Amino acid sequence: MSLLALQRDFRTWLTTESADVGSRLEPGNASGLSIYLNNYRSSLMACLAESYGTTQAWLGDEAFAAAAANHIDRLQPHSWTLDAYAHDFPVTLAVRYPDDPEIADLARIEMMLGLAFVGPDADPIDPATLADVDWDTAALRFVPTLDMLSVISNAAAIWSAIAAGQAPPSAEILPTPATVAVWRSGLTPCFRTLDGDEHDALTLMVSGMAFGALCGRLVERFGEDAGPAMAGAFLGQWLQDGIIATVVSPASEQ
C-alpha cells in the first residue's frame, strides 16, 4: 500500500470507524487504532470545551458533550491550528437548537472573543493627541480586533452574568436584533451591545467615512442640535472603549 493510500485509509478510519478499513490498517484486534481514534475525538472535544466554556455552562455538561459529538460527526478538522476547529461550532448549535437562538448567539459571542484574544496588536489612540484634529475631514481607523455581530437574543446579558458568576437571566428573544461589538483592550477581549443608531454610525466609520460626513448624516436624521451631540457622544464612547487606533486626515493618508 502506498503512503497516500494508507493515509487516506487512516482518515477514513478516524472519521467513520469503518471496520473494513480498520482491518486493512491493523489486522487483529484494532487495539492500536482504538487509541488513535480516542485521541482524535478527545482532542476535538477538548478544543470545543476550552473554546466554549460559557456556552457549556449555559447548556450543561451533558448537552454540551452531545452537541460537541454531533459537531465532530458532521465536520472534519481542516486547519493546521486546532483553534480553527471551534469556529464552525455556532453553526452546529444553530442547527441543533433552532428554537433556542440564545445558544448559538452565546457561542458566536464567545467565538469572536476568542478571535479577539489572539488578534493583531494595536494600541488605542490617546485622546490627548486629538486637540488639533480637523473633524470635518478626519476619518477613524479602528483597532484590528474590532468586529460586530448581530444577535436576536439576550445572549450578551447571559454571557455577562455567567462570566461574573451570577445567575443568568432567562433566555429572551429581543424585540429587534441587536449588534454586539467585540474587540480587545490591551490583552483583554471585550464586548458591548450597540443600539441601532450606534451600529449604523460605527459601520459607516469603519467603512472610511469622514467624521464630518457622519455628523451631516445625523443632522439630517435627528436635527441640528441632537445630531452633532449624538456624533460627539459616539466618538467619546469609542475613545473610552479604546477601539480607535488612529485618526487620519485626507492629507495624512496621501
Place this chain on the structure above:
Amino acid sequence: MSSTHQFGLGLRKPHYGDFLDHETPVAVDFVEVISENFMIDGGKPRDVLRRIRTRHSVALHGVSMSIGSADGLDREYLRRLRALADDVDPLFVSDHLSWSRIEGFNSHDLLPLPYTEEVLGLVCANIHQAQDALARTMLLENPSSYIAFDGDMTEWEFLEAMCARTGCALLLDVNNIFVSATNHGFDALAYLAGVPADRVRQIHLAGHSQGRDLLIDTHDKPVPLSVWSLYETALSHLGPVATMIERDDDIPPLGDLLAELDMARMIAGHGRLELAA
C-alpha cells in the same frame, strides 16, 4: 551546539506566573513551548512569550508540521512558523516524525508512518522543504506509536538515514522509545545503540500510562524508573545534549517538575542512577 548539558522544562499555562512574576528567573537553561500556540497574530500568548524570551532561551516544538504527509507540507504553516522563529530566535525548532494532515483533513494527532524506502524519500523531501523555508536545521522527534506497519527498516535505521540525507538533527524522546519498544516488542537498548548519536541535540523525558493492551504516551505522570534508566543509558551514547521534562496533563506545581529536572542533572552529572538516595 552547547558544549555542556542543558536542562529545561516544557512551559505550560499553569506555570506562567512562576516564570514571570518573580525577580529571580526559574533555574532552567531553557524552556520549550508548543509552536502552534504562539503562531498567532498577537494578544496575551505572544506577550507572555516575549516576556519569557527576555529571561530564558526558548525551544519551539511543533505538533502540526506533518512531516510525513504524502501530499507535502502546508506553506502557510511554514510561513507562520518562520515568522515566529525569526521573532523568537529559538534554541531549536522541532517537530515529530509522524503525520497528521492529508488532503485537507487534519487529525491533530501524531499518526504513525511505515518505515519504507518510499516514506523515507518523501519525509526527506519534506524536511528539505521545511529547512529551506525556516532557514534552520530541524530537529525531528521519534514518535510513540500504537501500530507498527510492515517496513524495510527499523525506526532507528530510518532516523539514521533521514539525518544522513537531510542534515536534520534529532530530538530523542526516551519515553517514546520505551513506550514503542514495549508496544511493538523491539529492544530499546538496540534502538539507543543504533541512533546516530552525533545528531541528537535534545532529549524529552515524560511519563506514560498503561492502557488495556498497550502503553500510552500520556505525559500525565512523573518520569518512571524505567525511563530514567533508559535515559542513563542514552546519555552514555551521547555528547552534550539539552534535556527537558515534558508534562502536558495533570500538571503538578513547578517545584515537582524542577525536582525531576534535578534528577536528570544528577544522572547526567554522576553517570549513574541514584534513585534510592
